[in-house]
Structure formats: structure tokens, C-alpha cells
Amino acid sequence: MSDTAIPIPLWSGETLPVVNVASVPQRSPFRYPGGKTWLIPQIRQWLASLPAKPARLIEPFAGGAIVGLTAAFEQLAESVILVERDEQVAAVWKTIISTEGGAEWLASRIVGFELTPESVRGLLASRKRLIRERAFQTLVQNRISRGGILAPGAGIVKQGENGKGLLSRWYPETLRKRILDIGAIRGRIRFVLDHEELFRLAGAIRGDFLMTYDDAEEVRALAVRHRFETRLVAMNSTHHATMYELLIGRNLDWIA
Numbered sequence: 001m002s003d004t005a006i007p008i009p010l011w012s013g014e015t016l017p018v019v020n021v022a023s024v025p026q027r028s029p030f031r032y033p034g035g036k037t038w039l040i041p042q043i044r045q046w047l048a049s050l051p052a053k054p055a056r057l058i059e060p061f062a063g064g065a066i067v068g069l070t071a072a073f074e075q076l077a078e079s080v081i082l083v084e085r086d087e088q089v090a091a092v093w094k095t096i097i098s099t100e101g102g103a104e105w106l107a108s109r110i111v112g113f114e115l116t117p118e119s120v121r122g123l124l125a126s127r128k129r130l131i132r133e134r135a136f137q138t139l140v141q142n143r144i145s146r147g148g149i150l151a152p153g154a155g156i157v158k159q160g161e162n163g164k165g166l167l168s169r170w171y172p173e174t175l176r177k178r179i180l181d182i183g184a185i186r187g188r189i190r191f192v193l194d195h196e197e198l199f200r201l202a203g204a205i206r207g208d209f210l211m212t213y214d215d216a217e218e219v220r221a222l223a224v225r226h227r228f229e230t231r232l233v234a235m236n237s238t239h240h241a242t243m244y245e246l247l248i249g250r251n252l253d254w255i256a
Contacts, residue, residue, distance in 0.1 A: 027073060029092065029178050030064035030142050031169065037066050047076040056081060060198055060211060063089060072188045073181075081201065083192045088138040093191040095135035096182050102132055103183025107176040109136045115170050120144060143169045195219075199226045210249040223248050231255045 024040045047054065057077035059068035061084065068080040082097070084090050095102040113119070113136075124141055128134040182189075192198060199222045202209055213219045215232060223230050229252040233245050247255065 024066075025070070025073075027069040027178060027181065028064035028066050029096075029139055029175050029182075030089070032064040032142075035064050035066060040066065040070055043067055043070065044074070044076065047071065053078060055079065056201075058083065058198065058201060060195075060213075062093070065093070068189065069182065072185055075188075078188075080189045081192055082189060083195065083198045085193060085195060088134065088141075090191070090193050091131050091134040092138050094193075095132045096179055097186045097189050097191045099132065102135075103179050103186070105132055106135055106139075107179045107183075110139065110179070111172045111176050113140070113172070115140070115144075115172075139175065143175075196222065199223075199228075202226070202228070208250050210247060213246045213248060215244045215246040219246060219248075 024037050026037075028035075047057075053075075054077040056079050057068065057071045058081045059065055062068055062082040063084065063086075065082050065084075068082045071077045072080045082093055084093060092106075095106050109132075120140065123137055126137070128137050192201075202211065203226045220230060223246075228248050229250060231247045231252050233247055233255075234242055
């Protein structure tokens with residue numbers, strides 16, 4: 001989402017080439033199912049096609065935030081706003097981006113942690129109160145859970161790659177570097193937890209924009225409150241079930 005008003009050719013009918021995600025710089029400390037790494041070449045192309053560099057790029061439901069991080073690192077926008085309501089994920093971004101010295105603390109905590117089945121069980125069973133401790137706990141859970149899933153009940157890696165078990169997804173020096181790199185450019189990034197704030201920011205955009213959300217009553221209420229248009233679009237899930245996504249924006253008459 002950009003402050004610059006441009007036409008967005010979302011459905012041109014063309015089949016995009018398959019992206020080798022290994023060719024995209026991995027800047028996020030998270031590993032995420034359904035991550036947007038595959039979209040990065042198109043994001044770069046889209047932003048480069050604009051008549052001027054966007055003043056602000058907003059990534060709602062940021063998760064691992066690969067789009068926002070790419071835009072910040074490659075200076076494809078003047079500033080980046082990440083939005084995420086999940087409290088565990090939010091703790092990581094708050095620590096790295098919004099807390100003075102947070103990136104350095106988290107990087108040090110990671111390289112100083114001896115990862116064993118016992119230390120993992122103890123860490124995940126504890127109730128952390130400080131945001132930075134929850135951030136560390138979240139990153140460990142994300143790295144050692146199957147598929148990076150943080151939901152309650154998600155299993156942890158047992159065999160892993162080459163029989164390495166938990167260690168097959170634990171790269172402390174790599175994580176340290178990624179976290180410190182993000183901390184070094186945190187002046188270009190802002191983290192927002194509140195989706196009400198996201199809608200307020202969208203209302204200040206000059207021109208058209210488009211957001212997608214799960215179809216939920218509270219989201220529709222936000223759209224009405226900010227005088228945005230909505231359209232319901234059917235989609236198929238990975239299990240071939242019909243689901244509905246809510247499109248939100250201005251001037252949505254172009255949607256059939």
C-alpha cells in the first residue's frame with residue numbers, strides 16, 4: 001500500500017514466472033508458512049514503475065515482513081510501516097524496531113542460548129512478562145516448530161534436516177546478523193500493532209488504495225467508520241474449500 005495514487009494491474013491475465021525464492025535476500029528472522037518471498041520480484045517491479053518513490057509503504061499482516069524489510073533495505077520507499085496484531089510476532093518487531101538497544105539485546109540473547117530439547121521445553125513453558133523476553137521466546141518457537149507455526153499445539157521439529165533435529169533450523173549467527181541489520185535501519189521502519197491505526201493511515205492516503213482482510217464483522221465496521229468501500233471475493237483454500245476475502249479501498253467499481 002503506497003501514498004502514491006497509481007493504477008494497480010492486479011489481474012492482467014498474464015502468468016508470472018515461478019520465482020526461485022533462494023535468489024531473494026532472506027532478511028527476516030522468522031521462517032513463515034505462506035510467506036511473501038515469492039512476491040518480492042513483482043514488488044520491486046511495481047515500486048520501480050512509479051513516477052516517484054513512495055513516501056510510505058505499509059505492510060498489513062506483516063508476519064515475517066519480507067516485503068517491508070525489502071523496501072526498507074533497498075530504499076524502495078521513504079519509510080515503511082509494519083502492522084501485525086499477533087502478540088508474539090509483535091513482541092519481536094517491537095523489540096527490534098521500537099526499543100532502543102532491543103536489536104542488540106535480542107541478537108546477544110540468541111547467540112548465547114544453548115539450544116537443547118531441555119532448554120527449549122523450559123523456555124516455551126515459562127511465562128515471559130518483558131516484551132524482549134517474549135520476543136526471544138517467540139523466535140525460538142518459530143525456528144524449531146514444524147513449518148514455523150506459532151499456533152498453540154503446533155509440533156516441534158524432531159528429525160529435521162539430515163537428522164539434526166532441533167538444530168536443523170537454528171542458525172544463531174545468521175539470526176544475529178539479520179536482527180542487527182534490521183536494527184541498523186530501524187529509523188526507516190515503524191511498527192504498528194493497532195489495526196485501527198492502519199485504517200486511519202489509509203484514510204490519509206491521497207488517491208486509491210487496496211487492502212485485503214478476512215471477512216469479519218469488526219473489519220467491516222472499521223471500513224464503514226472510515227467510509228471505505230468493500231467487496232467480497234471468493235477464493236479456494238489449500239484444502240479446496242471456498243473461503244471469502246474482503247477487499248477494502250476506494251473506487252472499487254472496477255471489480256466485477
